[in-house]
Amino acid sequence: MFQQIKLLTRMGLYNLFGINEVRHTRDSGKKQRFALLSVVWILIGLLFIFYMILLSLAYISMGLADVLPMYFYTAASMVILFFSFFKAGDLVFSLRSFELQASWPVSTAAIVVSRFTVMYATNLMFSLLVMIPGFIIYGIKLHPAISFYIYGMIGTLFLPMLPLCIALLIGAVIRAIGSRMKHKSVGIALLTLVFSTVIVAVSIIFSNKVGNMDMSMVKGMAVLVSQALRKVYPPAWVFGRAVVEGRFLWIMGLCAGMLVLFLCIVGILQKYFVTICSLLSATSAKNDYKMGAQHQQSRIKALWQRELRRYFASSTYVSNTLIGYILAVIASAALLFWGPDKVEAMVGIPGMVYRLWPLLLGFMMAMMPTTACSISMEGKKFWRLQSLPLHAKEVYDGKILANLSLAAPFYVASVILSVTALRSGPEELIFILLVPAFYMVFSVIAGLRVNMALPLLKWDSEVQVVKQSGAAFIVLFVAFAVWLIPTGVLLVFPELPAMIVFLSVMVILAILTAVLYVNIQRRKLDF
Amino acid sequence: MLEIKDLTKTYHGGKIAVSNLSLDVQSGDIYGFIGHNGAGKTTTIKCVVGIQEFDAGDILIDGISIKEDPIRCKSMMAYIPDNPDVYEYLTGIQYLNFMADIFGLSAAEREERIRKEAEDFEITEALGDLISSYSHGMKQKLVIIGALIHRPKLLILDEPFVGLDPKATLMLKNKMHQMCDAGAAIFFSTHVLDVAEKLCNKVAIIKKGQLIVSGHIDELTKGESLESVFMEVVSDVSTD
Numbered sequence: 167m168f169q170q171i172k173l174l175t176r177m178g179l180y181n182l183f184g185i186n187e188v189r190h191t192r193d194s195g196k197k198q199r200f201a202l203l204s205v206v207w208i209l210i211g212l213l214f215i216f217y218m219i220l221l222s223l224a225y226i227s228m229g230l231a232d233v234l235p236m237y238f239y240t241a242a243s244m245v246i247l248f249f250s251f252f253k254a255g256d257l258v259f260s261l262r263s264f265e266l267q268a269s270w271p272v273s274t275a276a277i278v279v280s281r282f283t284v285m286y287a288t289n290l291m292f293s294l295l296v297m298i299p300g301f302i303i304y305g306i307k308l309h310p311a312i313s314f315y316i317y318g319m320i321g322t323l324f325l326p327m328l329p330l331c332i333a334l335l336i337g338a339v340i341r342a343i344g345s346r347m348k349h350k351s352v353g354i355a356l357l358t359l360v361f362s363t364v365i366v367a368v369s370i371i372f373s374n375k376v377g378n379m380d381m382s383m384v385k386g387m388a389v390l391v392s393q394a395l396r397k398v399y400p401p402a403w404v405f406g407r408a409v410v411e412g413r414f415l416w417i418m419g420l421c422a423g424m425l426v427l428f429l430c431i432v433g434i435l436q437k438y439f440v441t442i443c444s445l446l447s448a449t450s451a452k453n454d455y456k457m458g459a460q461h462q463q464s465r466i467k468a469l470w471q472r473e474l475r476r477y478f479a480s481s482t483y484v485s486n487t488l489i490g491y492i493l494a495v496i497a498s499a500a501l502l503f504w505g506p507d508k509v510e511a512m513v514g515i516p517g518m519v520y521r522l523w524p525l526l527l528g529f530m531m532a533m534m535p536t537t538a539c540s541i542s543m544e545g546k547k548f549w550r551l552q553s554l555p556l557h558a559k560e561v562y563d564g565k566i567l568a569n570l571s572l573a574a575p576f577y578v579a580s581v582i583l584s585v586t587a588l589r590s591g592p593e594e595l596i597f598i599l600l601v602p603a604f605y606m607v608f609s610v611i612a613g614l615r616v617n618m619a620l621p622l623l624k625w626d627s628e629v630q631v632v633k634q635s636g637a638a639f640i641v642l643f644v645a646f647a648v649w650l651i652p653t654g655v656l657l658v659f660p661e662l663p664a665m666i667v668f669l670s671v672m673v674i675l676a677i678l679t680a681v682l683y684v685n686i687q688r689r690k691l692d693f
Numbered sequence: 694m695l696e697i698k699d700l701t702k703t704y705h706g707g708k709i710a711v712s713n714l715s716l717d718v719q720s721g722d723i724y725g726f727i728g729h730n731g732a733g734k735t736t737t738i739k740c741v742v743g744i745q746e747f748d749a750g751d752i753l754i755d756g757i758s759i760k761e762d763p764i765r766c767k768s769m770m771a772y773i774p775d776n777p778d779v780y781e782y783l784t785g786i787q788y789l790n791f792m793a794d795i796f797g798l799s800a801a802e803r804e805e806r807i808r809k810e811a812e813d814f815e816i817t818e819a820l821g822d823l824i825s826s827y828s829h830g831m832k833q834k835l836v837i838i839g840a841l842i843h844r845p846k847l848l849i850l851d852e853p854f855v856g857l858d859p860k861a862t863l864m865l866k867n868k869m870h871q872m873c874d875a876g877a878a879i880f881f882s883t884h885v886l887d888v889a890e891k892l893c894n895k896v897a898i899i900k901k902g903q904l905i906v907s908g909h910i911d912e913l914t915k916g917e918s919l920e921s922v923f924m925e926v927v928s929d930v931s932t933d
Binding site: 192193452461471555 | 704705706707708739742743744746763764765766767768772774776778779780781782783785786787790791792793794795796797798799800803804807808811817818819820821822823826
């Protein structure tokens, strides 16, 4: 059993991030792309560490040193839950791997555990990235006992298990329900989006509760945060107390609890694994087609339609890329429901919502364009487009149009809700209309260009393309950067008229979009 | 119809896949392309159909260079790969309509051709189902119909008979003969020497990216079987 898990896990890890392929390929271009991406990852990692160090110092200076471990533990767990939740189901119930592995003399439990272990490995890296800077700063400033580091490391090793188990369980439930639906992919995507909306809503409500605490007494803040975290995520509270107070039994109890939970989840999944996989892979065929009249349409419409059909055939693709657009509508609805004043109070930026809203809406519309994966999603079927008498421009335009037509209803809904909520004047109305539109179009074009630079056509699971590919990550990072910079300017210079920033953003985005689009037009269908 | 002139293709990392390969496939030819695994057959075919770029030489389709005018070249030919990896999220009829749209076929033309080809390959009733529900052979049939739908002048096939049932194999062979009688040309790779011997009027044998022999099958075999000729020329080159 352990040998089976070891072998299967090794195979899973070989596939992770394409490291094995890069190691053995003779393609220098592939190696260069991987090196470039690695540099980007390292830089982002360093930035993240720097951020965690600053946050740790800030917490310690505010007298919140004792809640630092439990706070970081909660943050890491929540992030792991949110990001794993989208991919856990797809990775564990990966049909392509299942069809191969099911014929091998390995137990179902070994398959489930190995797939879990691969996810655990990636999330452990993230946990360490969050926790280690905090531990070091805490150590330097407060000189704790050696048990702090030992218990901290043990606890961190077990940190990803609970969020992963929850993510896995939700993923399994979604697939168990979705696999019985007529349109499985759409059903699974919708259920995933509903669950993710619930997670976002719950975290907003909890952070709102934490934010509303009476923090006028600085001395009492640590206790208040500790109490709040105890309610939000009890394991974090146990972990924090255990490492700070050197409670051996607490840390052992926490880890044992995680392990028992993990074994229970494996036991449950093992029982239903084959059934769910079989249901997911089952295809129905009526075999009763009668030839009728056919219709001709333009090439671009045919390409656009094919893109949309491709899109809605993948629950992973839909649930991961639609989330930004849905968030834009939810945020606008929340603004309408609570009103600008309450939202300002909740976020702690009085008088700023009118200034920041168009940019925030723009960020959500730009977070995850479908184009960032659209070339990679062609996968092994890319030969079909390459061998057809199509100009590359037509193929790219089909992908761009598909993304824009998907985003358009969400854009219209969020703008209408926002305009109604803010009761905007003509000038504000123009910017609420235009700024998100500029962001949306920019991200669609930039997404396609980045995917052209970092295509991933050989993959086993759609998760590799949508969740783990360099292209998807870089586009998210770019969207974040083009939102954060003007937002920072508006926050730092409150006297600066927002109109100037909005106009500057629109001009810059328009230029970038035009340059990228012209560049895209010149590219061949050769990756 | 298809002229390959001194084709050379080197992969990243320096592996030479095809070296100075020249071939001439004329209208009415059924041209077999034979070689071991990894000999360079698929690479040559991918260069011909415009999926892969090449380093040197040229490929002309009806006198037009694929490097200079790939769209015109591709609109004259059709490609059937060894693995029918097609859009599993489409139904069969959606896929065929997609192909017809790309080649600009009118509604009447496509209806008539789809009806005919689907009936010939006995796949009509499955056209309303998702391709993901098809067997390997059914997918192969669909790809063949998609390739024939615009009546190409040049048909390129990579191991076309893999996965087809005997009836469909016979049907494809008949289609190939019909196309050639109508003035089209066919260039296909195969491992099955019996098929090549019975079907082709010309063959080319490739080894390690280099053309060993090519020409009319009768002139090459001179009464012997293609299999023995193949083994002989391949081993001759190995000895050299």
